[in-house]
Amino acid sequence: MMRAGLSFCILTLTVLGLSAQSIDLPEQQDRWSIQPDGSIEWKPEGRLPHNDHIEMSGEKISMWIQYGVDTSGKLNLNRSFVFPSFRLLPQRTVSSMMYSVADNDLPRFLINDRLLKAGTFNAAVQSDQPEKVTSIRLKGIMETSSFIGRDKNIALHRTLFPSVTQPLAIEKWVFVNTGKQAVKVEMEYLNRETRPAAERTTPVQHSFFISTLNEGVKNLQPGDSVVFAIIYQAVNANNPFIKAKVEEELTARKNRVNQFLSLLQLETPDEILNTAFAFAKIRATESIYKTKGGYLHGPGGLRYYAAIWANDQAEYINPFFAYLGDEVANKSAMNAYRWFAKYMNPEYKPIPSSIIAEGDGVWQGAKDRGDMAMIAYGAGRYALTFGNKDSARVLWPLIEWCLEYLKRKINDDGVVYSDSDELEGRFPAGKANLHTSALYYDALISASKLGRLLGISPTQIKSYEAQAKQMKGNIEKYFGAKVEGFDTYRYYKGNDTLRAWITTPLTVGIFDRKEGTIAALFSPRLWTSDGLASLAGNNTFWDRSTLYALRGVFAAGETEKALRFLKYYSRRRLLGEHVPYPVEAYPEGNQRHLSAESGLYCRIYLEGMFGIRPTGFNSFTITPRLPKGWDQMALRNVHSFGNVFDLEIRRGSKESILAVIKKDGNEKKYILKDGETKEIKL
Numbered sequence: 001m002m003r004a005g006l007s008f009c010i011l012t013l014t015v016l017g018l019s020a021q022s023i024d025l026p027e028q029q030d031r032w033s034i035q036p037d038g039s040i041e042w043k044p045e046g047r048l049p050h051n052d053h054i055e056m057s058g059e060k061i062s063m064w065i066q067y068g069v070d071t072s073g074k075l076n077l078n079r080s081f082v083f084p085s086f087r088l089l090p091q092r093t094v095s096s097m098m099y100s101v102a103d104n105d106l107p108r109f110l111i112n113d114r115l116l117k118a119g120t121f122n123a124a125v126q127s128d129q130p131e132k133v134t135s136i137r138l139k140g141i142m143e144t145s146s147f148i149g150r151d152k153n154i155a156l157h158r159t160l161f162p163s164v165t166q167p168l169a170i171e172k173w174v175f176v177n178t179g180k181q182a183v184k185v186e187m188e189y190l191n192r193e194t195r196p197a198a199e200r201t202t203p204v205q206h207s208f209f210i211s212t213l214n215e216g217v218k219n220l221q222p223g224d225s226v227v228f229a230i231i232y233q234a235v236n237a238n239n240p241f242i243k244a245k246v247e248e249e250l251t252a253r254k255n256r257v258n259q260f261l262s263l264l265q266l267e268t269p270d271e272i273l274n275t276a277f278a279f280a281k282i283r284a285t286e287s288i289y290k291t292k293g294g295y296l297h298g299p300g301g302l303r304y305y306a307a308i309w310a311n312d313q314a315e316y317i318n319p320f321f322a323y324l325g326d327e328v329a330n331k332s333a334m335n336a337y338r339w340f341a342k343y344m345n346p347e348y349k350p351i352p353s354s355i356i357a358e359g360d361g362v363w364q365g366a367k368d369r370g371d372m373a374m375i376a377y378g379a380g381r382y383a384l385t386f387g388n389k390d391s392a393r394v395l396w397p398l399i400e401w402c403l404e405y406l407k408r409k410i411n412d413d414g415v416v417y418s419d420s421d422e423l424e425g426r427f428p429a430g431k432a433n434l435h436t437s438a439l440y441y442d443a444l445i446s447a448s449k450l451g452r453l454l455g456i457s458p459t460q461i462k463s464y465e466a467q468a469k470q471m472k473g474n475i476e477k478y479f480g481a482k483v484e485g486f487d488t489y490r491y492y493k494g495n496d497t498l499r500a501w502i503t504t505p506l507t508v509g510i511f512d513r514k515e516g517t518i519a520a521l522f523s524p525r526l527w528t529s530d531g532l533a534s535l536a537g538n539n540t541f542w543d544r545s546t547l548y549a550l551r552g553v554f555a556a557g558e559t560e561k562a563l564r565f566l567k568y569y570s571r572r573r574l575l576g577e578h579v580p581y582p583v584e585a586y587p588e589g590n591q592r593h594l595s596a597e598s599g600l601y602c603r604i605y606l607e608g609m610f611g612i613r614p615t616g617f618n619s620f621t622i623t624p625r626l627p628k629g630w631d632q633m634a635l636r637n638v639h640s641f642g643n644v645f646d647l648e649i650r651r652g653s654k655e656s657i658l659a660v661i662k663k664d665g666n667e668k669k670y671i672l673k674d675g676e677t678k679e680i681k682l
Contacts, residue, residue: 084305140257153179168233287595301592322385325639367419370436380446384614387642414474430492487516500545506552554608
């Protein structure tokens with residue numbers, strides 16, 4: 001008995017020490033730097049070799065580039081091209097036509113009749129004419145610069161990007177004669193077709209082409225340059241071969257990226273946060289594909305295209321699009337909810353977790369993950385924030401149906417039953433998990449506000465309000481617990497190990513256990529060098545829970561703590577070893593830049609730091625969390641609540657906060673105490 005008691009005391013003291021411990025965040029050594037034009041640049045001057053990957057997308061293509069620089073300074077590229085609307089059989093989520101192209105698959109280049117291939121001259125002459133990369137830049141387009149030859153008498157600039165609207169990508173090569181002698185440069189002709197078997201393509205046979213533009217021998221005098229291009233494209237009976245216009249396509253891509261950047265701009269005193277927010281907008285919004293069923297946002301990552309998910313689209317990204325003001329993004333959001341609505345049924349069988357193959361199929365491999373809570377939560381927030389009554393009327397039947405489904409799934413303990421959760425069995429989730437019930441609670445709150453605006457029966461609205469109140473109490477009773485010494489939540493019945501998703505209540509305004517929850521999130525048990533571990537003691541992380549946590553901690557009023565970890569995370573993702581966007585997971589998926597996570601990053605600021613909560617088609621509350629070292633912060637060109645406006649938060653006198661709404665050349669000021677919530681009506 002004495003041994004057992006002693007062991008218990010030691011364990012208790014250890015846990016208490018963890019809860020009180022302040023994490024020393026690792027020092028970061030930036031590989032990239034922010035440039036005056038808003039791009040980020042890496043100059044490979046040490047710490048080689050280094051390899052990374054990035055994805056860029058257009059309406060008909062996604063272009064995944066794996067790039068690396070070896071110890072000699074040579075650049076290596078491996079390109080993968082996915083064509084979401086060029087479908088293959090059998091019908092599966094991953095059945096988009098995809099091809100990879102390595103450096104050895106490119107047309108041959110020659111300089112003064114000496115072979116250049118795979119980024120360098122052939123081995124026989126490599127020592128005489130090495131290539132050295134001097135710069136790689138990213139900003140929705142990948143640009144590389146290098147010198148060829150020991151005398152650096154030839155500069156080579158590559159530009160890689162996808163078309164905005166066509167099923168093609170372009171690799172532009174520009175050779176510049178920087179020496180004093182004339183140079184002969186040649187790109188050989190290439191026009192290669194690869195075609196899957198007709199039996200494996202649908203609805204018609206597809207082909208993949210690699211072709212050249214402006215091939216042949218070019219004589220460059222000192223100071224002259226020549227432009228070559230390699231075109232990668234998908235072709236079928238409905239999409240004929242295109243002779244691409246390189247400069248037009250490049251201009252269109254730059255314009256589309258600049259359009260993303262012009263909308264919903266974040267201004268803070270921290271350049272890294274501003275830039276990370278800007279880059280997240282690019283990744284979140286470029287990944288929208290034009291399918292036979294309309295525009296669809298897709299996560300990407302070489303797997304997830306021409307399909308939607310209840311978490312990635314309905315829950316994560318669509319509420320962000322309601323603020324952004326991009327027409328294509330809003331079309332994709334409404335389209336996703338319409339697709340889910342097609343599966344409503346009078347028997348209240350679950351809507352599929354995912355609708356795939358341009359709408360021709362479904363995936364329900366993880367059973368009910370709490371998908372109806374995800375859909376109702378996202379659709380309610382989207383409808384209110386977007387601020388369009390007609391759109392809200394379209395979404396209301398889906399929200400109403402999902403809420404009734406969830407009501408029927410409430411178990412004897414008053415929380416929502418579900419087979420699994422959004423991690424789909426990777427970790428235990430019991431038969432009722434915290435995330436699903438918290439999303440249901442939030443969906444009921446949004447539905448009660450939305451229903452009033454749409455003239456729904458007061459009895460039904462009061463029922464939603466009563467259910468929300470009851471659900472909040474049941475979440476506390478069922479999930480509230482001391483886990484590993486922290487007064488926080490168990491993720492499911494029987495759970496005795498900390499889980500990252502204990503953060504969800506903070507994001508929906510449940511702060512009853514905020515102190516213990518925040519202490520647990522930022523304890524050595526959960527916080528790792530890459531954000532939150534999904535399960536304490538496990539090396540697996542999924543950025544989505546980290547992004548939820550940072551939003552929730554700001555919302556809970558722990559501004560300085562949230563800012564410290566946000567700055568660390570943002571710097572790591574934007575300027576570190578794997579850049580420039582939030583990622584999906586590790587070790588699964590090799591930290592793919594799945595696009596919905598970038599939407600979650602932006603929501604840290606919208607719903608966390610600025611504390612925006614929609615209350616009507618033209619109204620919202622704010623609970624701004626202005627960090628102590630900042631005099632002001634702002635959101636510019638916000639397109640939401642039926643208006644276009646700026647929201648400025650400034651430090652006032654006597655510890656007050658000043659909120660300023662600028663719209664149509666006018667401004668309205670609100671004075672708040674620190675932590676106060678204020679209703680804004682536009």
